[in-house]
Amino acid sequence: MSRQKKSKGFPVWLIVLVVLLAGGGAFIGIHQGGGDASLRTTEELDPQVYYNNANSLRGNTYKIDVEIGSALGNSPTKGRLFSVVLKKDSKGANSAPEILPVLVPPALGGLTIQKGQHYVMKVKVIENGLLKVEEATKP
Amino acid sequence: MKNFLLIRFLCLFGCFASVLNLCAQQQDGAPSDNANTLHESGQQYKQGNPLTSAADNTIIGRNGMGASNLALQKSILNSKINTFIAFFNNPLAGTQFEQFLNAPAETSEAAAAYRNNISKIMELLAPPASKANQDAAYALLTKASEFESDANICTTIHDAVYAAANGRVEIARLTELNEQLEKQRKIAEYNNLIASRDRPLQQTSTDKNDVANNNANQQLERQARMEPTKRELASVGQTIEHNKMQIATAEGQAKFQFQALILQLFVQRRYQHVIIANRFYRALFDDGDQSLASFQQMADKLGYNKAAGQAKLVAEGNPNVAGAVGSGGGHGAGASTGSNGNGASVGNNNYDGGSDGSAFSLSGMQFGVQNVSVESLMNAVSSGMKTASRTFKSLSQLDGIANEIIRDVNEGVKSYKFLLSQNEIEAATAQLVSVWSKGQYLPSVQLLTQEEKRKSLKFAQLVNKLISSGQSGNIDTLASAVTEMKKEAVDFDDTEILSNIQAVKLGSSMHIAQARVAAAKGDLQTVQTEITRAAGIWPNNPELQTFSSDMTKVSQEADPMVHARTEFDQLYEQKSYRQIFQGIDKYAVAVGTDTSSNSAVRLNNLNLVKKRMQDIETSIMRSQEIARRGDYAGAWEGLEITFAQYPDDQKLGQLRADLTTQSPDFVHDIREAKSYEEKREYGSALAWYLRSQSRYPMSDLSKQGIERVVKLLFPDAT
Numbered sequence: 001m002s003r004q005k006k007s008k009g010f011p012v013w014l015i016v017l018v019v020l021l022a023g024g025g026a027f028i029g030i031h032q033g034g035g036d037a038s039l040r041t042t043e044e045l046d047p048q049v050y051y052n053n054a055n056s057l058r059g060n061t062y063k064i065d066v067e068i069g070s071a072l073g074n075s076p077t078k079g080r081l082f083s084v085v086l087k088k089d090s091k092g093a094n095s096a097p098e099i100l101p102v103l104v105p106p107a108l109g110g111l112t113i114q115k116g117q118h119y120v121m122k123v124k125v126i127e128n129g130l131l132k133v134e135e136a137t138k139p
Numbered sequence: 140m141k142n143f144l145l146i147r148f149l150c151l152f153g154c155f156a157s158v159l160n161l162c163a164q165q166q167d168g169a170p171s172d173n174a175n176t177l178h179e180s181g182q183q184y185k186q187g188n189p190l191t192s193a194a195d196n197t198i199i200g201r202n203g204m205g206a207s208n209l210a211l212q213k214s215i216l217n218s219k220i221n222t223f224i225a226f227f228n229n230p231l232a233g234t235q236f237e238q239f240l241n242a243p244a245e246t247s248e249a250a251a252a253y254r255n256n257i258s259k260i261m262e263l264l265a266p267p268a269s270k271a272n273q274d275a276a277y278a279l280l281t282k283a284s285e286f287e288s289d290a291n292i293c294t295t296i297h298d299a300v301y302a303a304a305n306g307r308v309e310i311a312r313l314t315e316l317n318e319q320l321e322k323q324r325k326i327a328e329y330n331n332l333i334a335s336r337d338r339p340l341q342q343t344s345t346d347k348n349d350v351a352n353n354n355a356n357q358q359l360e361r362q363a364r365m366e367p368t369k370r371e372l373a374s375v376g377q378t379i380e381h382n383k384m385q386i387a388t389a390e391g392q393a394k395f396q397f398q399a400l401i402l403q404l405f406v407q408r409r410y411q412h413v414i415i416a417n418r419f420y421r422a423l424f425d426d427g428d429q430s431l432a433s434f435q436q437m438a439d440k441l442g443y444n445k446a447a448g449q450a451k452l453v454a455e456g457n458p459n460v461a462g463a464v465g466s467g468g469g470h471g472a473g474a475s476t477g478s479n480g481n482g483a484s485v486g487n488n489n490y491d492g493g494s495d496g497s498a499f500s501l502s503g504m505q506f507g508v509q510n511v512s513v514e515s516l517m518n519a520v521s522s523g524m525k526t527a528s529r530t531f532k533s534l535s536q537l538d539g540i541a542n543e544i545i546r547d548v549n550e551g552v553k554s555y556k557f558l559l560s561q562n563e564i565e566a567a568t569a570q571l572v573s574v575w576s577k578g579q580y581l582p583s584v585q586l587l588t589q590e591e592k593r594k595s596l597k598f599a600q601l602v603n604k605l606i607s608s609g610q611s612g613n614i615d616t617l618a619s620a621v622t623e624m625k626k627e628a629v630d631f632d633d634t635e636i637l638s639n640i641q642a643v644k645l646g647s648s649m650h651i652a653q654a655r656v657a658a659a660k661g662d663l664q665t666v667q668t669e670i671t672r673a674a675g676i677w678p679n680n681p682e683l684q685t686f687s688s689d690m691t692k693v694s695q696e697a698d699p700m701v702h703a704r705t706e707f708d709q710l711y712e713q714k715s716y717r718q719i720f721q722g723i724d725k726y727a728v729a730v731g732t733d734t735s736s737n738s739a740v741r742l743n744n745l746n747l748v749k750k751r752m753q754d755i756e757t758s759i760m761r762s763q764e765i766a767r768r769g770d771y772a773g774a775w776e777g778l779e780i781t782f783a784q785y786p787d788d789q790k791l792g793q794l795r796a797d798l799t800t801q802s803p804d805f806v807h808d809i810r811e812a813k814s815y816e817e818k819r820e821y822g823s824a825l826a827w828y829l830r831s832q833s834r835y836p837m838s839d840l841s842k843q844g845i846e847r848v849v850k851l852l853f854p855d856a857t
Contacts, residue, residue: 050826051811051823051826051827051830054822054823069829072845072849073849073853073856074856074857075855075856075857078852078855081852083829085833096804099829100829101822101825101826125822127822128820128822128823129820129822129823129824130821130822130825
């Protein structure tokens with residue numbers, strides 16, 4: 001008798017709860033952490049390809065995981081220029097660090113950037129081979 | 140008086156020896172001598188010369204020019220086989236002949252009177268001459284001597300005749316005295332004979348024992364009687380022999396002096412006076428003896444000092460030789476035939492001092508004396524007298540030759556006038572020279588008018604010009620003179636002279652060609668020698684003018700400073716800065732002493748080279764030091780900066796290449812960065828600079844590259 005009761009399936013209220021929880025989570029995710037979702041879909045930049053022929057990458061958008069190096073320049077109109085060191089180095093420990101110049105446009109002027117900070121950035125290869133930061137999040 | 144005689148003998152026999160030597164001369168020698176001279180001088184230079192300094196080059200040049208000049212003069216003058224040119228090449232002869240050509244004819248009353256007197260004297264003395272004619276001729280001698288042209292020769296003959304006549308008087312007196320003495324001697328001989336006889340009336344009987352004593356007494360008495368007569372006889376005999384000796388001596392001396400005078404007149408070409416004196420001689424010494432035996436005996440008695448050697452009387456009869464010699468010094472035959480300077484000077488003195496010497500030089504001969512001292516002069520006198528006495532055996536010979544010369548001169552004058560009428564100036568003038576040299580004082584020559592001599596004078600002046608041109612070595616002037624002569628005298632044969640002039644010009648050009656070859660080889664010594672020879676042969680050679688600038692350039696190259704400056708310019712142009720740096724001391728001195736217009740440019744270039752090489756060498760030293768510490772990237776970077784400034788220095792490039800292999804990644808990053816920077820791909824360039832900086836954080840190139848690219852990207856960046 002008791003065995004028949006256990007085999008009748010999930011209770012309805014449990015299913016409704018799960019649906020509500022899932023819907024709530026999605027709502028929160030959309031309204032509070034939507035960037036992570038776009039960075040996750042963005043392709044990572046291959047530094048060797050960039051070094052060898054940055055022009056061929058012009059217009060593309062890439063994701064880079066970097067540590068802020070030094071400030072190279074600050075233009076009121078074009079933004080701030082930093083050197084960043086790629087955190088993910090496929091060449092191994094013995095190779096030289098991959099250092100890239102990134103331009104933080106004035107639109108991201110609110111972003112606090114200091115040496116040693118860790119950022120995941122979405123960058124676009126613009127003219128002159130510069131990497132223009134479109135998004136930057138701290139992981 | 141003795142000295143006077145000595146001088147007179149010297150003049151007389153010196154000239155006489157000239158005549159004899161002239162007869163013995165062969166018509167050869169000059170051309171081959173010249174050829175030898177040319178050949179020897181050529182060999183001397185061809186075989187090379189150990190002299191190397193600039194002064195030695197000058198000596199070689201002068202020697203070469205001197206040899207060339209001599210060869211030229213000989214060649215040109217000898218080319219004309221004409222006694223006339225050779226004759227005029229003797230300055231004394233040329234001057235005297237021109238003097239004759241300018242002189243008017245001897246047509247004055249005094250000259251006519253003189254000629255009449257001479258003719259009269261000769262007529263009066265013509266054999267058979269009576270005593271009255273002889274006296275008349277003797278009286279006319281003093282009158283003839285009043286004319287200046289006679290040069291008091293008639294007075295000399297007059298005095299000689301007087302002295303000889305006095306001698307004859309003395310001889311007659313001595314002869315008469317001897318005749319008287321002979322009579323005295325005969326008387327003395329008779330008395331002596333009588334005195335030697337016994338006297339029987341004075342004899343007394345004696346006993347047998349007194350005979351011996353008596354005979355002895357008689358002998359003593361005879362001797363006593365004969366003693367005075369013997370003494371007288373000896374005295375007379377001695378006086379007679381002494382007188383005989385005096386007679387012989389006086390006659391010999393008178394004959395000798397007269398013969399010597401006749402010979403002297405012959406040598407002086409006073410042929411009419413020779414005939415006059417000869418006829419007086421015959422009148423005075425009418426013993427029929429016309430030989431020069433007295434003269435020969437006197438000559439043979441003269442001693443000869445072998446130790447002193449002989450004062451060599453030299454004479455040249457070859458006209459060609461005379462021409463060549465005259466060009467050498469113009470001092471007469473002493474210079475020509477003598478082998479030393481003393482011979483030359485003595486020869487000149489003899490010329491000036493003795494009219495005899497000058498007389499013979501006029502016939503185209505040269506005359507001089509070598510080895511002169513008192514003893515050697517005596518030897519010369521002795522030899523001359525002996526030679527003369529062997530040549531002319533009698534006065535008749537002299538008389539005949541004098542007459543022949545007078546006839547020959549008269550014919551020559553006629554020939555001259557004919558040639559002149561045919562306008563054959565050269566032949567006519569040569570004929571005139573011949574008759575003038577032989578019979579300058581003969582009436583037919585002295586009566587030639589100025590008009591008759593005018594054309595020859597013009598020709599003679601042209602010959603003088605030709606000779607002086609030849610002696611100057613100026614071929615152009617010589618050619619001009621030949622052309623002028625050809626215009627004046629159509630019969631003048633200029634073929635050979637012009638041919639030789641052309642040959643000389645060609646020779647000069649050949650020397651210049653050899654100089655060019657030598658210059659191409661850098662043989663400056665040969666260049667100088669050849670050019671000097673070319674100029675010596677033909678000073679106005681136009682090729683010399685064109686070569687002179689090259690010559691100057693070549694000679695300048697001999698200067699080590701000039702050479703260094705030229706080398707510096709070449710190396711600088713070739714950008715061989717390091718080679719300049721290796722010889723910087725030498726080039727610094729050369730440029731420092733440069734006074735040319737390029738000196739400022741050269742100095743600036745030198746300073747640029749110095750700075751450049753100092754920068755490079757400093758950079759290299761610094762990089763090597765850094766490399767020793769193991770900092771190859773830093774060492775490379777130091778060189779790279781310098782290399783950007785001086786990319787053409789091989790040493791710098793080599794070291795930079797070596798260091799590139801020591802730090803390849805850093806070098807690669809820098810080069811990539813620069814490459815992108817040049818392509819204006821500043822983003823990529825910046826990435827590469829950042830990468831290279833990450834490899835070598837001390838890199839100035841990286842730092843500068845980053846700053847530069849950032850500035851390009853963001854001109855307003857702060």
